[in-house]
Amino acid sequence: MRVAIAFGTRPEVIKIAPVYKEFKDKGLNPLMIATAQHREMMDTMLEVFGIKPDIDMNIMTHNQSLNAVASRILKNMDEILSQREIDILLVQGDTTSAMASALAAFHMGIRIAHIEAGLRSGNPRDPFPEEMNRMLIDRLADFTFAPTRRAKENLLKEGICEKKIFITGNTVVDAMKIIRERFNLSTIEYENYILVTMHRRENWGEKMRSVLAALKYFSKEHNLKIVFPVHKNPKVREVVYEALGNCENAILIEPVDYIKFLSLLENCVFVVTDSGGVQEEAPSFGKFVVVVRETTERPELIENRWGILAGTSKEKVYQSLEKALKFSPKKLKNPFGDGRASQRIVDIILNEGIKD
Ligand code: UD1
Numbered sequence: 001m002r003v004a005i006a007f008g009t010r011p012e013v014i015k016i017a018p019v020y021k022e023f024k025d026k027g028l029n030p031l032m033i034a035t036a037q038h039r040e041m042m043d044t045m046l047e048v049f050g051i052k053p054d055i056d057m058n059i060m061t062h063n064q065s066l067n068a069v070a071s072r073i074l075k076n077m078d079e080i081l082s083q084r085e086i087d088i089l090l091v092q093g094d095t096t097s098a099m100a101s102a103l104a105a106f107h108m109g110i111r112i113a114h115i116e117a118g119l120r121s122g123n124p125r126d127p128f129p130e131e132m133n134r135m136l137i138d139r140l141a142d143f144t145f146a147p148t149r150r151a152k153e154n155l156l157k158e159g160i161c162e163k164k165i166f167i168t169g170n171t172v173v174d175a176m177k178i179i180r181e182r183f184n185l186s187t188i189e190y191e192n193y194i195l196v197t198m199h200r201r202e203n204w205g206e207k208m209r210s211v212l213a214a215l216k217y218f219s220k221e222h223n224l225k226i227v228f229p230v231h232k233n234p235k236v237r238e239v240v241y242e243a244l245g246n247c248e249n250a251i252l253i254e255p256v257d258y259i260k261f262l263s264l265l266e267n268c269v270f271v272v273t274d275s276g277g278v279q280e281e282a283p284s285f286g287k288f289v290v291v292v293r294e295t296t297e298r299p300e301l302i303e304n305r306w307g308i309l310a311g312t313s314k315e316k317v318y319q320s321l322e323k324a325l326k327f328s329p330k331k332l333k334n335p336f337g338d339g340r341a342s343q344r345i346v347d348i349i350l351n352e353g354i355k356d
């Protein structure tokens with residue numbers, strides 16, 4: 001059976017890396033197709049996990065539009081897939097790379113497996129365009145790998161056939177396990193800091209400004225530092241540097257590799273983020289998460305009391321930061337997975353993939 005894996009952004013590499021490793025350990029060589037929707041941020045992660053793409057579309061352009069990204073991927077995928085005999089294409093998550101790659105495979109009659117299926121915020125425009133991307137991929141997919149029971153229920157509610165749904169856990173827990181086994185994460189050059197990341201499209205502009213204003217005020221009041229690896233997106237950088245560039249408590253750094261990011265997580269006081277992946281990682285480090293978004297497709301974090309959905313208003317974010325500071329970590333297991341998701345995914349593909 002010929003398996004291909006398509007990916008293009010930082011979080012996709014992190015979450016497909018353990019699946020790739022699992023295939024390799026079982027003697028299979030999946031065809032690794034990089035869209036390079038992210039150039040530098042994807043490459044950094046590929047290096048950490050020692051993955052060399054077989055094909056690199058190199059599509060990223062400065063300040064790219066969603067339609068430009070999608071159309072370049074569709075065109076490239078058409079050529080790539082028509083030149084090879086692929087039985088199953090794996091995609092992960094909710095990016096334009098995942099959605100357009102899945103659509104291209106569907107057009108060519110190639111079966112699709114979706115890793116991290118079934119997450120839903122309930123608002124088709126938030127996260128935008130990711131909620132819709134994920135729903136589309138789930139409809140196209142022959143295998144939907146739901147990380148949690150709730151994700152499976154979401155798929156069933158939308159009429160996805162139960163035979164296509166497998167609860168596996170989230171592969172991000174496997175990725176963290178790989179890094180923790182190989183590297184010491186205990187030392188970092190900063191102390192007494194809040195770890196911050198923000199990049200979501202629906203937060204661009206005013207919402208991001210009000211979150212950062214609350215953070216600036218809070219950090220000064222409590223004498224805490226802010227360590228913020230700033231996403232490469234120019235729309236994000238503009239606002240972050242304007243809001244925190246002259247704040248003496250804020251340490252603005254370039255995106256860091258996964259080893260360094262997990263070290264930052266291990267050593268921080270708590271986390272403020274609108275990132276999906278970071279929400280799933282923080283519980284493994286006993287860190288509380290202030291989710292600066294209006295909705296979440298990862299309610300398991302809030303229900304298990306590892307985080308608070310703070311919204312983006314200055315007042316609500318400030319109150320949530322106060323709560324985060326009072327949080328005392330408990331030894332709870334990560335609600336998103338147990339570190340064996342990749343093994344389950346590969347076993348299912350190898351056992352079920354040969355059937356029609
Ligand atoms: C994308 C995903 C989002 C995911 C995020 C992870 C979509 C629609 N969005 O958003 O779901 O959470 O990645 O980080 O798929 N840039 C660089 N170098 C890089 C990466 C980005 O310069 O390595 C700049 C470029 O100017 C690029 C811009 O950032 O045009 C935006 O990148 P893009 O992938 O379109 O959107 P993200 O906001 O990163």
Ligand code: UDP
Nearest residue numbers: 011014229255256257258261275276277278
């Ligand atoms: N991350 C990283 N370096 C950074 C910021 C984030 O390695 O400087 C990792 C983080 O651990 C998580 C992933 O990138 O696994 C999240 O990526 P992002 O927030 O860009 O995307 P999302 O998860 O929101 O789609």
